[in-house]
Amino acid sequence: MEALNSLIREADRRSALSPLPGHAIAHRASLYADDLVLLVAPNANDLQCVIQILQLFAGASGLVTNVDKYLGVPLSLSRLKRADEQSLVDLVASKIPTWKAGGLGVLDLRFFGFALRLRWEWLGRTAHDSCWARLPFRSEKSVAVMAAVSMTVNIGDGASARLWTDSWASVGALCHYAPNLSAAISRAGKKRSLKDGIFQNRWARNIVGAPTTQVLCQYLRVWGILRDVILDPLQEDRFIWRWTADGRYSASSVYQAFFAGSSSLLGANELWKTEAPPSVKFFWLVLHHRLWTAERRRRHGLQDDDACILCGQEPETGDHMFVGCVLARQLWFSLLAPVGLTALVPATTEELASWWLRQRLRLEVALRLAFDSLVLLTSWILWRERSNRTFSRTAPGVQELYLKLVREADDWVQAGFKTLSVVCPLWSQNLAAM
Ligand SMILES: [Zn+2]
DSSP states (O other), rough: HHHHHHHHHHHTTTTTTOSSSSSOOOEEEEEEETTTEEOOOHHHHHHHHHHHHHHHHHHHHHOOOOGOOOOOOOOOOOOOOOOHHHHHHHHHHHSSHHHOOTTOOOOOHHHHHHHHHHHHHHHHHTTTSSGGGGGGOOOOOOHHHHHHHHEEEEEESSSSBBTTSSBTTOOHHHHSHHHHHHHHHHHHHHOOBHHHHHHHGGGGGGBOOOOOHHHHHHHHHHHHHHHTTOOOOTTOOEEETTTTTSSOOHHHIIIIIIITTTSTTTTTTHHHHHHOGGGGHHHHHHHHHOOHHHHHHHHHTTOOOBTTTTSSSSBHHHHHIIIIIIHHHHHHHHHHHGGTTTTGOOOOTTOOHHHOOOOOOOSSSHHHHHHHHHHHHHHHHHHHHHHHHHHHHHOHHHHHHHHOOOOHHHHHHHOOOGGGGTTTHHHHHHHHHO
């Protein structure tokens, strides 16, 4: 195999192969046991040259490459278009007839691809020594957000865990715990490791936004948390995958937990298909009952009081906060009444997932997709408001929430998440009439 590698290097040296874009790729050929990964520019000349090298190598070594079985994988530094990957999907699907035919045990390639991309995020954080870690890799935003939601960190030396976005504290990721403060942190500051950030309180110097009351309140809380962090310089940070028993990533665990449908997680399929910005991926935690609500925090001994901050009457669980709470139900009423769908307003004892899945089936398709997005948007607004208010201990009014939500819905539509466009005009009319 070393001979083959030398042949390729020689071809490269003689400029028989076109140079690869960028400087990030140091080696054109990488060998892993019996497998060879070869990076080639997709033009006839280069491919012809590679074929000749392989034939030369086959003549000398007897190791013949079957070029007919070639399954070129398109690589790009920017995002691949659907068209680029479609030929590959078709090729694989044609080799495995059952995948096309459907039925039990069928893999959905798009979902499975997503599970595999999460693997890169996992390896990127946990396997610094592996040969793969050096390949150029730019994460997609939605995959990165999903990865952040899927991993928790046991703190060791603090060198790998990111201070703001990793879930190392008992309150979860600080960017969700203290959203206003997090928004005031500089881009470079957001990327700091925990170790780097708490050294001489460097993190505090990364605050570049305006020091509003909320920012200051959250600053004090975060200060308290970071002051108590004790690093162990002899131990590396340990990343734990939430969705498996042994805490290690496995593609099937992700696939099953998220995409295999209602048998493993109520609402997973529907959630996957719902149009919403990446930040709203926090909803996976809601469905998994992993959100750090007051009730969960009390159960883990982090606080004494588990009352819902919005109504002060019931324990704050996800189900309560997003559908059962008086305030949530009032908000749902204000949202659904202008659309003529008051029949969908949840009852007090409702569970979020079952309520959502039951009600969406009563709607025709366009409204159903709007309702899906609305469930995420409403939960997002309630959770964000609740996190903000936890610091000031005052509850927002329904009117105020409604206004914020309608504005945010407009932003979503502007940003290309168009499912809500069927209901936005009705809300605006309603606002004008109020
Ligand atoms: Zn409540």
